Amino acid sequence: MTTAVPARTWARHHLLDVEGLSRSEIEEVLAVAVEMREGRAVRSHRSLLDAETVGLAFFEASTRTRISFELAAKALGATTVDLGVERSSVGKGESVVDTLRTLERTGVTTVVMRHSASGAAHLAARATGLRVINAGDGIHAHPTQALLDALTLGEALGSLDGRLVVIVGDVAHSRVARSNIHALRALGVRVRVAGPAPWVAGFEHWPGVEVATTLADGLRDADAVMALRVQLERGAESFADYVARWRLDDERMATASPGAPLLHPGPTNEGVELTAELASGPRSLIGRQVENGVPIRMAVLALVCGAA
Amino acid sequence: MTTAVPARTWARHHLLDVEGLSRSEIEEVLAVAVEMREGRAVRSHRSLLDAETVGLAFFEASTRTRISFELAAKALGATTVDLGVERSSVGKGESVVDTLRTLERTGVTTVVMRHSASGAAHLAARATGLRVINAGDGIHAHPTQALLDALTLGEALGSLDGRLVVIVGDVAHSRVARSNIHALRALGVRVRVAGPAPWVAGFEHWPGVEVATTLADGLRDADAVMALRVQLERGAESFADYVARWRLDDERMATASPGAPLLHPGPTNEGVELTAELASGPRSLIGRQVENGVPIRMAVLALVCGAA
Amino acid sequence: MTTAVPARTWARHHLLDVEGLSRSEIEEVLAVAVEMREGRAVRSHRSLLDAETVGLAFFEASTRTRISFELAAKALGATTVDLGVERSSVGKGESVVDTLRTLERTGVTTVVMRHSASGAAHLAARATGLRVINAGDGIHAHPTQALLDALTLGEALGSLDGRLVVIVGDVAHSRVARSNIHALRALGVRVRVAGPAPWVAGFEHWPGVEVATTLADGLRDADAVMALRVQLERGAESFADYVARWRLDDERMATASPGAPLLHPGPTNEGVELTAELASGPRSLIGRQVENGVPIRMAVLALVCGAA
Numbered sequence: 001m002t003t004a005v006p007a008r009t010w011a012r013h014h015l016l017d018v019e020g021l022s023r024s025e026i027e028e029v030l031a032v033a034v035e036m037r038e039g040r041a042v043r044s045h046r047s048l049l050d051a052e053t054v055g056l057a058f059f060e061a062s063t064r065t066r067i068s069f070e071l072a073a074k075a076l077g078a079t080t081v082d083l084g085v086e087r088s089s090v091g092k093g094e095s096v097v098d099t100l101r102t103l104e105r106t107g108v109t110t111v112v113m114r115h116s117a118s119g120a121a122h123l124a125a126r127a128t129g130l131r132v133i134n135a136g137d138g139i140h141a142h143p144t145q146a147l148l149d150a151l152t153l154g155e156a157l158g159s160l161d162g163r164l165v166v167i168v169g170d171v172a173h174s175r176v177a178r179s180n181i182h183a184l185r186a187l188g189v190r191v192r193v194a195g196p197a198p199w200v201a202g203f204e205h206w207p208g209v210e211v212a213t214t215l216a217d218g219l220r221d222a223d224a225v226m227a228l229r230v231q232l233e234r235g236a237e238s239f240a241d242y243v244a245r246w247r248l249d250d251e252r253m254a255t256a257s258p259g260a261p262l263l264h265p266g267p268t269n270e271g272v273e274l275t276a277e278l279a280s281g282p283r284s285l286i287g288r289q290v291e292n293g294v295p296i297r298m299a300v301l302a303l304v305c306g307a308a
Numbered sequence: 309m310t311t312a313v314p315a316r317t318w319a320r321h322h323l324l325d326v327e328g329l330s331r332s333e334i335e336e337v338l339a340v341a342v343e344m345r346e347g348r349a350v351r352s353h354r355s356l357l358d359a360e361t362v363g364l365a366f367f368e369a370s371t372r373t374r375i376s377f378e379l380a381a382k383a384l385g386a387t388t389v390d391l392g393v394e395r396s397s398v399g400k401g402e403s404v405v406d407t408l409r410t411l412e413r414t415g416v417t418t419v420v421m422r423h424s425a426s427g428a429a430h431l432a433a434r435a436t437g438l439r440v441i442n443a444g445d446g447i448h449a450h451p452t453q454a455l456l457d458a459l460t461l462g463e464a465l466g467s468l469d470g471r472l473v474v475i476v477g478d479v480a481h482s483r484v485a486r487s488n489i490h491a492l493r494a495l496g497v498r499v500r501v502a503g504p505a506p507w508v509a510g511f512e513h514w515p516g517v518e519v520a521t522t523l524a525d526g527l528r529d530a531d532a533v534m535a536l537r538v539q540l541e542r543g544a545e546s547f548a549d550y551v552a553r554w555r556l557d558d559e560r561m562a563t564a565s566p567g568a569p570l571l572h573p574g575p576t577n578e579g580v581e582l583t584a585e586l587a588s589g590p591r592s593l594i595g596r597q598v599e600n601g602v603p604i605r606m607a608v609l610a611l612v613c614g615a616a
Numbered sequence: 617m618t619t620a621v622p623a624r625t626w627a628r629h630h631l632l633d634v635e636g637l638s639r640s641e642i643e644e645v646l647a648v649a650v651e652m653r654e655g656r657a658v659r660s661h662r663s664l665l666d667a668e669t670v671g672l673a674f675f676e677a678s679t680r681t682r683i684s685f686e687l688a689a690k691a692l693g694a695t696t697v698d699l700g701v702e703r704s705s706v707g708k709g710e711s712v713v714d715t716l717r718t719l720e721r722t723g724v725t726t727v728v729m730r731h732s733a734s735g736a737a738h739l740a741a742r743a744t745g746l747r748v749i750n751a752g753d754g755i756h757a758h759p760t761q762a763l764l765d766a767l768t769l770g771e772a773l774g775s776l777d778g779r780l781v782v783i784v785g786d787v788a789h790s791r792v793a794r795s796n797i798h799a800l801r802a803l804g805v806r807v808r809v810a811g812p813a814p815w816v817a818g819f820e821h822w823p824g825v826e827v828a829t830t831l832a833d834g835l836r837d838a839d840a841v842m843a844l845r846v847q848l849e850r851g852a853e854s855f856a857d858y859v860a861r862w863r864l865d866d867e868r869m870a871t872a873s874p875g876a877p878l879l880h881p882g883p884t885n886e887g888v889e890l891t892a893e894l895a896s897g898p899r900s901l902i903g904r905q906v907e908n909g910v911p912i913r914m915a916v917l918a919l920v921c922g923a924a
Contacts, residue, residue, distance in 0.1 A: 040723070043667065051351065053379065063715070067697050068722050071669065074695050075723075079382050081375050084392075084700075098575060099371070105598035106376050107348070107383075267714060290721035359659065361687065387690050389683050406883060407679070413906035414684050415656070415691075 010303045014125045014132045017141045018182035026186055030151045032299035032308050033292065040075055040295065048307050049078035055108040057083045058135070059096065059115040064266065064290075065135050065144075069112045072297035076307075081108065096120060097127045104130050110305060113137075118175075131304050139173050145265055146179035148296040150187060152289045153224055156261045161188040166218050166256075168248065169228030169273055170199040176265045177228060181209060194218025195246065215246055222256040226263040230273045239272070248274040253283060261285045318611040322433045322440045325449045326490035334494055338459045340607035340616050341600065348383055348603065356615050357386035363416040365391045366443070367404065367423040372574065372598075373443050373452075377420045380605035384615075389416065404428060405435045412438050418613060421445075426483075439612050447481050453573055454487035456604040458495060460597045461532055464569045469496040474526050474564075476556065477536030477581055478507040484573045485536060489517060502526025503554065523554055530564040534571040538581045547580070556582040561591060569593045626919045630741045630748045633757045634798035642802055646767045648915035648924045649908065656691055656911065664923050665694035671724040673699045674751070675712065675731040680882065680906075681751050681760075685728045688913035692923075697724065712736060713743045720746050726921060729753075734791075747920050749913075755789050761881055762795035764912040766803060768905045769840055772877050777804040782834050782872075784864065785844030785889055786815040792881045793844060797825060810834025811862065831862055838872040842879040846889045855888070864890040869899060877901045 010028050018026070039045045054073040058066050066082070073080045083103070100111060110131040113121055118138030125132040136142040154160050165184055171177040171193040184191050185208050193200045194212040204211045212218035219225065227248050232239065253262065262274070262283045270276040279286060302308035318336050326334070347353045362381040366374050374390075381388045391411070408419060418439040421429055426446030433440040444450040462468050473492055479485040479501040492499050493516050501508045502520040512519045520526035527533065535556050540547065561570065570582070570591045578584040587594060610616035626644050634642070655661045670689040674682050682698070689696045699719070716727060726747040729737055734754030741748040752758040770776050781800055787793040787809040800807050801824050809816045810828040820827045828834035835841065843864050848855065869878065878890070878899045886892040895902060918924035 055375075063699055063701065064718055067671075067699070067719070070697055071695070071722055071724075074697075079379070081378055081382075083371055083375065085371065101595070102372055102574065102598050103375070105595055106379050106602050108379075266718065287717070287721055290718050294722050363683075387687070389686055389690075391679060391683070393679065409903070410680055410882070410906050411683070413903055414687050414910050416687075 008308060010308070013304060014121075014134075015143050015300050015304055016121045016125055016132060016134045018143045018146050018179045018186070019141070021143075021182070021186060023186045023188070026147065026150065026183060029147050029296065029299050029303065030154065032303060033147075033151055033295040036075075036298040036302070037292070037295035040298070043075075045076050045298065045302070047077040048302055049073065049076040049305055052110055052301075052305050052307075053079045053081065053108045054301065055081050055083060055103045055111045055130075057085060057100065057103070057111050057113040059085050059113065059120070060136070062114055062136070065114065065293075068290075068293040069133075069135060069297050069301075072294050072301055073112075075294065076298055076301060078110075078301070097123065100124050100128050100130060104128050110301065133300060133304060136175055139175050139178070141179045142175040142265075143179050143183075144293070144296055144300055145176050146183040147300070148289055148292040149180055149226070149263055149265070150183045151292045151296060152285050153261070153263065154187075156285055156288070157223060160184070162190065163223040164190040164192060164221055164257075165224045165226060166192040166194050166212070166222040167226045167228065168194045168215070168218055168246065169230060171195055171203060171228065172199050172201060173231065174228050177226075180226065181206065185209075192218060192222065196242065215252060216255065219252065219256040222260055224261050224263065225253065225256055227268075227273045229265065229267065230269055232269065232272075243272060247272065249278055250275070250281065250283075253278065259283070263289060266290065316616060318616070321612060322429075322442075323451050323608050323612055324429045324433055324440060324442045326451045326454050326487045326494070327449070329451075329490070329494060331494045331496070334455065334458065334491060337455050337604065337607050337611065338462065340611060341455075341459055341603040344383075344606040344610070345600070345603035348606070351383075353384050353606065353610070355385040356610055357381065357384035357613055360418055360613050360615075361387045361389065361416045362609065363389050363391060363411045363419045363438075365393060365408065365411070365419050365421040367393050367421065367428070368444070370422055370444070373422065373601075376598075376601040377441075377443060377605050377609075380602050380609055381420075383602070384606055384609060386418075386609070405431065408432050408436050408438060412436050418609065441608060441612060444483055447483050447486070449487045450483040450573075451487050451491075452601070452604055452608055453484050454491040455608070456597055456600040457488055457534070457571055457573070458491045459600045459604060460593050461569070461571065462495075464593055464596070465531060468492070470498065471531040472498045472500060472529055472565075473532045473534060474500040474502055474520070474530040475534045475536065476502045476523070476526055476554065477538060479503055479511060479536065480507050480509060481539065482536050485534075488534065489514065493517075500526060500530065504550065523560060524563065527560065527564040530568055532569050532571065533561065533564055535576075535581045537573065537575065538577055540577065540580075551580060555580065557586055558583070558589060558591075561586060567591070571597060574598065624924060626924070629920060630737075630750075631759050631916050631920055632737045632741055632748060632750045634759045634762050634795045634802070635757070637759075637798070637802060639802045639804070642763065642766065642799060645763050645912065645915050645919065646770065648919060649763070649767055649911040652914040652918070653908070653911035656914070659691075661692050661914065661918070663693040664918055665689065665692040665921055668726055668921050668923075669695045669697065669724045670917065671697050671699060671719045671727045671746075673701060673716065673719070673727050673729040675701050675729065675736070676752070678730055678752070681730065681909075684906075684909040685749075685751060685913050685917075688910050688917055689728075691910070692914055692917060694726075694917070713739065716740050716744050716746060720744050726917065749916060749920060752791055755791050755794070757795045758791040758881075759795050759799075760909070760912055760916055761792050762799040763916070764905055764908040765796055765842070765879055765881070766799045767908050767912060768901050769877070769879065770803075772901055772904075773839060776800070778806065779839040780806045780808060780837055780873075781840045781842060782808040782810050782828070782838040783842045783844065784810045784831070784834055784862065785846060787811055787819060787844065788815050788817060789847065790844050793842075796842065797822065801825075808834060808838065812858065831868060832871065835868065835872040838876055840877050840879065841869065841872055843884075843889045845881065845883065846885055848885065848888070859888060863888065865894055866891070866897060866899075869894065875899070879905060882906065
């Protein structure tokens with residue numbers, strides 16, 4: 001999947017969502033990411049974004065994702081500036097759009113933004129002339145996470161076409177799950193969501209998505225399992241009940257297809273949605289997901305800036 | 309005003325205040341800023357401050373101004389370091405002067421500082437060997453804001469000599485107003501301040517400054533109008549009363565000279581000191597002010613470092 | 617001590633502690649630091665760490681030390697990324713080891729870490745593949761502070777062999793004191809610790825360390841005096857009592873060897889552990905200590921990365 005580099009056809013100035021990306025667009029990102037991963041070692045892309053200024057606007061704090069994007073931008077030679085909005089005067093009345101318009105007028109060309117409101121990235125793309133990369137908006141989308149998951153999964157499974165991937169947890173409130181469903185579907189994957197009924201409600205209407213409300217039904221024949229982080233402050237079920245019925249461990253994973261790998265967007269709540277043994281065991285692709293984060297973000301930055 | 313580049317005569321190691329700058333010094337900053345604005349597009353100044361280390365010491369948080377200076381320093385090739393004082397151990401007993409002396413001893417050559425105490429930048433310049441650029445000190449001065457306002461206004465009006473500019477709002481507590489009065493006066497502009505009586509008290513004694521205590525008197529014959537941000541936590545008058553009598557809108561602006569532009573240092577309180585329509589309408593220079601922020605700060609950094 | 621550059625023998629991938637460093641290893645760091653100090657002025661080392669990415673992971677805030685390391689890394693051309701952990705999602709359940717493993721997987725090669733838990737840096741070195749530089753862990757160690765103190769002291773005294781250095785204050789809770797004792801002992805210095813009995817308890821068993829429980833006994837024949845910062849939130853004695861009996865001033869310093877210099881790791885509590893006059897007087901090496909911080913950290917970074 002990632003060895004054949006298609007001719008560059010990417011023409012988008014933003015990455016707001018996976019929904020709406022074609023299969024060939026997704027495959028182009030993955031192919032460029034593989035190039036970037038190899039090129040990074042020999043530092044062959046260090047002046048690709050020399051003329052760009054990338055603003056990091058994390059209205060919702062995230063050390064991992066911010067660092068991944070910051071290192072991606074720096075690896076391409078871009079100037080970076082961190083809005084540091086969670087420690088700033090932003091929020092004292094100034095709107096997100098006003099903040100981003102100001103950023104644009106200081107010469108920032110591309111903004112990586114995370115916001116607690118679903119749709120914030122789309123709003124930014126409509127209201128400013130900035131190139132916008134969505135690093136997570138509310139429960140809506142987290143496209144670079146889904147792309148790095150697709151890269152990781154494709155390399156682990158060899159091919160994605162016709163495989164069955166199950167996503168376990170609070171799917172309804174997860175931007176990671178939503179973006180993964182779009183990416184996996186576009187790549188020809190069968191998707192199953194599994195979790196307590198309120199956490200998977202509504203997905204029975206999504207084309208090509210199966211719903212399971214027991215873990216046994218969820219894992220049956222699954223070629224790969226993606227666990228979601230339990231947001232301990234949410235929860236239609238009590239915490240202890242979720243652990244008893246849904247926590248993934250080696251024994252339960254054995255009911256999936258032989259050797260089915262495990263993914264998790266991190267950070268994990270070990271002991272809650274999965275055991276520590278599983279997270280660090282041979283099935284786990286969690287480390288590989290993080291490793292693919294920087295090359296995926298290098299690829300997205302380069303493509304969005306028309307420089308790949 | 310900005311097309312003729314005078315021979316370089318700038319000899320200051322600091323920019324603490326506009327008060328005391330000669331007309332030719334101000335015009336030199338504006339001329340260099342225009343060069344920087346053009347040069348930035350083709351990245352011709354990217355190693356001008358290659359040997360300098362610029363410390364960002366915002367003891368009072370300001371995302372906009374910090375980013376504007378950070379991008380200016382980076383565009384000139386300087387190494388930057390953000391003290392991040394609002395999240396630091398500073399304030400746990402260590403004085404500002406001790407903090408800045410430490411910064412100097414780590415190899416920082418130039419500090420951009422903002423502080424809530426009027427006079428803090430002067431103190432820093434006296435007590436350390438650092439080049440000091442004042443990014444706002446209490447209610448005293450905000451020189452780079454006044455310089456970018458002068459550049460914006462000069463380009464909008466064609467010439468400044470003999471024009472009448474009115475500053476509307478809480479002038480008494482505004483470092484922006486104070487620095488603008490000095491800059492505009494030095495450039496031959498007639499200045500009028502307008503606002504509720506307690507907010508303009510004392511300015512009747514400033515040479516060349518008129519005082520108006522009604523909006524109608526304030527706007528009459530004005531060639532340009534500068535609105536100040538209402539600090540909602542201050543206020544000699546109630547908020548509602550200010551809005552009723554002083555909020556700028558298109559109708560009220562029509563009583564100024566035809567086509568008189570509007571400036572505002574940002575961020576705006578839309579609906580309070582001005583309407584959203586006015587802020588984003590054809591008279592508004594607010595976006596242009598922000599755009600001129602980076603080149604003005606590039607010019608100031610380069611001149612103060614003796615590199616322009 | 618610092619003029620003869622020994623052949624490079626450094627083979628460590630971490631700097632976790634001074635304990636265990638040989639005299640020749642310490643002397644090698646000091647010699648490289650002198651080279652770096654000279655080279656920094658002419659910017660001769662600006663691409664030495666061009667291929668390295670240095671993560672700044674200050675789980676305990678420290679503006680001074682963070683900036684010193686950040687400028688050292690940048691002076692060597694490394695890419696830097698600030699975890700900003702005190703403003704981040706770290707601590708919401710994710711362990712330090714998980715955070716650092718994530719950092720490693722994003723391509724960070726070397727981490728500079730400070731943590732309130734003694735042993736945190738050792739844990740990081742064992743649990744990750746990162747090169748780890750300890751920037752302070754609990755009450756255990758602060759090796760770069762001890763190394764910069766050794767450089768400062770050696771240059772002030774001419775030679776260290778056989779000299780007597782007294783450390784005054786809460787030695788028992790001080791990572792600075794602990795690392796200094798190891799460094800000074802390795803360099804052939806006689807060390808005396810002096811303070812209220814609970815603050816020097818146990819040190820009578822350290823080989824080559826004398827204990828004094830009055831200031832007069834502490835200062836007698838001392839060739840140099842190192843004051844520690846009084847942690848105002850700790851204290852086996854009342855604050856006023858400490859000031860009365862232990863505060864260093866010019867008069868008391870006169871009872872040490874003639875001209876004995878004064879060191880302090882900073883930031884000082886002037887009026888508590890020493891007077892403002894002493895801190896800024898001719899005996900004080902405090903400014904020189906800060907100046908030596910960046911070159912020592914450049915040396916450590918370069919040696920640990922195998923690039924010196």
